[in-house]
Structure formats: C-alpha cells, structure tokens
Amino acid sequence: MRKVLLAAMACALLTSITFAAPGAVRCGRLLDVRSGRTLDDQMVVFDDQGVILTVGPAASAKLPAGLTPVDLSAATCLPGLIDVHTHLTANPTDNGYASLGVSVPREAITGVKNARLTLRAGFTTVRNVGASGFTDVALRDGINAGDVEGPRMLVSGPPLSITGGHCDNNLLPSEFHYKAEGVADGPWAARAKVRETIKYGADLIKVCASGGVLSKGDQPGTPQYTLEELQAIAEEAHKLGRKVAAHAHGTQSIKDAIRAGIDSVEHSSLIDDEGIALAKQRGTYLVFDIYNDDFILQEGAKAGMLAESIEKEKKIGRLQRENFRHAYQSGAKIAFGTDAGVYPHGDNARQFAKMTEWGMKPLEAIQAATVNAADLLGWSANVGALETGHYADIIAVSGDPLADVRVLESVKFVMKGGTVVRNELAAK
Numbered sequence: 001m002r003k004v005l006l007a008a009m010a011c012a013l014l015t016s017i018t019f020a021a022p023g024a025v026r027c028g029r030l031l032d033v034r035s036g037r038t039l040d041d042q043m044v045v046f047d048d049q050g051v052i053l054t055v056g057p058a059a060s061a062k063l064p065a066g067l068t069p070v071d072l073s074a075a076t077c078l079p080g081l082i083d084v085h086t087h088l089t090a091n092p093t094d095n096g097y098a099s100l101g102v103s104v105p106r107e108a109i110t111g112v113k114n115a116r117l118t119l120r121a122g123f124t125t126v127r128n129v130g131a132s133g134f135t136d137v138a139l140r141d142g143i144n145a146g147d148v149e150g151p152r153m154l155v156s157g158p159p160l161s162i163t164g165g166h167c168d169n170n171l172l173p174s175e176f177h178y179k180a181e182g183v184a185d186g187p188w189a190a191r192a193k194v195r196e197t198i199k200y201g202a203d204l205i206k207v208c209a210s211g212g213v214l215s216k217g218d219q220p221g222t223p224q225y226t227l228e229e230l231q232a233i234a235e236e237a238h239k240l241g242r243k244v245a246a247h248a249h250g251t252q253s254i255k256d257a258i259r260a261g262i263d264s265v266e267h268s269s270l271i272d273d274e275g276i277a278l279a280k281q282r283g284t285y286l287v288f289d290i291y292n293d294d295f296i297l298q299e300g301a302k303a304g305m306l307a308e309s310i311e312k313e314k315k316i317g318r319l320q321r322e323n324f325r326h327a328y329q330s331g332a333k334i335a336f337g338t339d340a341g342v343y344p345h346g347d348n349a350r351q352f353a354k355m356t357e358w359g360m361k362p363l364e365a366i367q368a369a370t371v372n373a374a375d376l377l378g379w380s381a382n383v384g385a386l387e388t389g390h391y392a393d394i395i396a397v398s399g400d401p402l403a404d405v406r407v408l409e410s411v412k413f414v415m416k417g418g419t420v421v422r423n424e425l426a427a428k
C-alpha cells in the first residue's frame with residue numbers, strides 16, 4: 001500500500017514540476033527600474049537555469065536556434081516584485097481568539113494557498129517575517145523543491161518577543177501556561193533563541209521590539225525589548241550571517257533598534273526626526289505597511305480582531321502615513337513591505353497607490369519593491385532588476401506603471417526563474 005502511494009506521489013510530483021529550459025521574452029516595453037527609463041521592444045534571454053543571459057533591443061538579440069520567445073510585445077515588462085514583510089502562513093480571518101483554533105499543520109497548508117496567490121499577483125520574492133512552528137521554513141523548502149508554487153522566500157521562523165510582548169500570545173489566562181515559541185527575556189536568553197531559530201532553518205531573525213496593534217494588552221508606542229537585548233540579538237544574528245528585522249511602532253524602540261544595528265525597522269509608525277536621522281546615518285531600511293490601515297478599520301471587526309486592536313489602529317494609522325511621507329521626503333531608505341496576512345494575500349500591490357498618494361513618485365514606489373527590497377534582502381545580485389546574472393523573474397502589465405501605478409494591481413504575466421506561472425497576454 002505504502003509503495004503504491006509513494007509511486008503515485010512520485011508521478012504527481014514529476015508532472016507538477018516544469019523543468020527549466022533556455023528561453024526568451026520579448027517585451028513591447030521594459031521598465032529599467034534603476035534608471036527609470038522605459039525601453040521599447042526589448043528581448044530578455046535566459047539559460048536553462050532560469051538566469052538572464054542578455055537584455056537588449058529585440059532586433060539585435062541572439063537567440064539559441066529553434067527558440068521562440070514569449071511574445072509580450074503589447075505589454076510592459078518589469079522585474080518580479082518583492083514584498084519584504086509578509087505572513088504567508090496566516091489568513092486575515094484568523095485574528096484574535098479565532099487564531100487559537102488554527103493548528104500549526106493547518107497554518108502550513110494556508111501557506112501553500114497564499115504562496116500561490118502571492119506569486120500570481122506578481123511578487124516573485126518575499127521576506128516572511130513571523131510564522132508559527134517553522135511553517136515558513138517548510139513552505140520555503142517545499143517551493144524550492146518544486147512541490148509548491150510560490151515566490152522565492154526568505155523566512156524568519158517564530159519572531160522573538162519579551163514575555164507578554166507583541167509576539168507572545170497573550171490571549172489565554174495563566175492556568176494554560178502558554179507562551180509563544182519565540183519568547184526570550186534577557187540578552188543571553190535572546191542570544192540562545194537566535195541560535196535556536198537559525199538551527200531550525202531561519203534565513204533572518206524577526207524581533208518584536210515594541211508593542212503592537214493586533215496583540216492583547218500592549219500599546220504600539222511602548223518599548224518592549226531593551227537596547228541591551230536588541231544589541232545582543234543583532235550581534236548574535238550578524239555573527240551567524242543573518243540580518244534582523246525589528247517590529248517597532250514606538251519612537252523609542254525604533255531608535256533602539258537602529259542603534260542596536262538592526263537592518264530594517266518594520267512599521268516605523270511613530271518615528272521622529274531623530275529616528276529618521278539615525279536611520280539615514282546607519283543605512284537602516286524603513287518599512288511602512290501603509291495600506292493595511294484601510295483593511296483593519298473596514299474589515300477588522302468582521303475578521304475577529306480585538307476591539308482594542310481596532311482602537312489602536314485608529315490612533316496610529318494616519319500618523320504612520322504622515323511619518324512615511326516625512327521619512328521619504330527626508331531621504332531615508334524605504335523598502336516595500338505590506339504585512340500581507342493582516343489583509344488578503346495577493347492584494348500586496350494595492351500599497352503602491354498608497355505610497356504615491358503619500359508622496360512617492362510611481363518609480364520610487366516600484367524601486368522600493370525591486371532594487372531597494374533586493375538590497376535589504378542581500379539578494380541584489382539575483383533579484384530586483386532585469387539584468388545579466390539575475391533570475392528571469394519577469395512580470396508584465398498592460399499600460400504604463402509610471403503613469404498609473406495601479407496597473408500593478410492586475411499583473412497579466414508572471415515568470416519565475418524562466419518558468420511561466422501566469423500568462424493572460426498569450427496570442428489569442
């Protein structure tokens with residue numbers, strides 16, 4: 001019986017994997033995300049590993065014999081988009097007490113669904129910052145093995161938190177003796193937690209430095225980890241070759257995280273001038289998830305969010321958007337991160353319009369989700385631009401994203417590593 005099952009599984013696996021082959025994509029227009037220039041009639045040629053060999057005018061492209069390029073001559077091509085703050089294993093419906101009924105295996109399966117939605121929306125790379133039970137590690141590995149359709153993933157595993165902090169689980173009374181798996185208090189316990197998280201497969205460390213919106217019994221503005229703890233976490237993670245992302249809404253925690261040498265500040269809601277100056281001085285990326293405020297206020301109660309969470313969002317949402325604009329105008333480095341999972345996966349691109357509404361030019365919002373995001377990930381040589389040596393992660397849209405950034409909300413073509421995932425532009 002077991003043998004039969006294994007044989008059937010092997011067969012299903014073989015049919016589900018698309019083996020890479022050399023290929024080419026002909027783009028009617030191609031946005032060079034570094035220069036901001038839109039180039040006409042370009043050809044992207046890639047090898048059998050899905051790595052770009054050449055990008056240049058279609059008329060002079062040298063194609064391997066017998067190769068027919070994918071015809072996107074009516075569309076605009078861009079590099080695959082990057083979201084540096086997702087929770088693929090979480091659904092927006094599983095908030096507050098409803099979250100307690102979701103098992104770790106169920107979260108993993110949710111991740112399979114959301115990975116597919118995210119990739120098909122044009123996000124070919126994500127950084128997943130917080131998941132239970134190392135479900136994100138399993139999802140990343142399943143995607144890399146070709147078992148699951150999804151974006152390239154960097155994953156953090158369970159986020160580090162103080163006892164009772166934003167990334168602890170504070171829903172149950174004391175007799176349940178429950179705490180989240182990432183809880184660690186004190187510099188040495190936090191170092192041990194960093195080591196353990198990396199042991200089980202994390203690519204980076206996520207730490208909850210301040211209080212948050214969707215947690216019980218805390219305030220976004222209050223510090224949680226001390227500077228000493230954050231320094232220990234950053235030093236330990238960096239020593240082991242990993243970057244650190246810090247959840248920080250509060251003014252003090254943002255500055256503590258930057259001073260500790262943490263690589264990106266997530267949410268950044270209450271950042272002040274000193275925090276912006278520090279981020280610029282240290283080269284710290286700021287990640288402002290400025291779309292999901294609308295979702296939390298409109299849908300949060302239905303989605304099971306606690307009443308206190310909605311009250312907290314009412315206080316902080318607009319300030320976060322104003323501070324995004326201020327940080328952008330001050331010249332801080334900004335990477336595109338949405339907190340998808342708080343709102344539905346696949347809607348990630350809706351944040352582009354918010355970023356332009358609050359001051360950015362469309363090109364700058366696109367750069368936040370391509371070259372800047374790739375830089376934060378440490379993957380600049382591989383993703384975030386359509387250049388020789390990069391993965392052939394290509395998306396295409398109808399229309400001009402520099403004129404209307406909302407065209408990114410309806411991506412028509414997605415290729416990951418030379419394999420077509422979605423194509424609504426195929427010749428009819």
Ligand SMILES: [Zn+2]
Nearest residue numbers: 085087130339
């Ligand atoms: Zn998050």
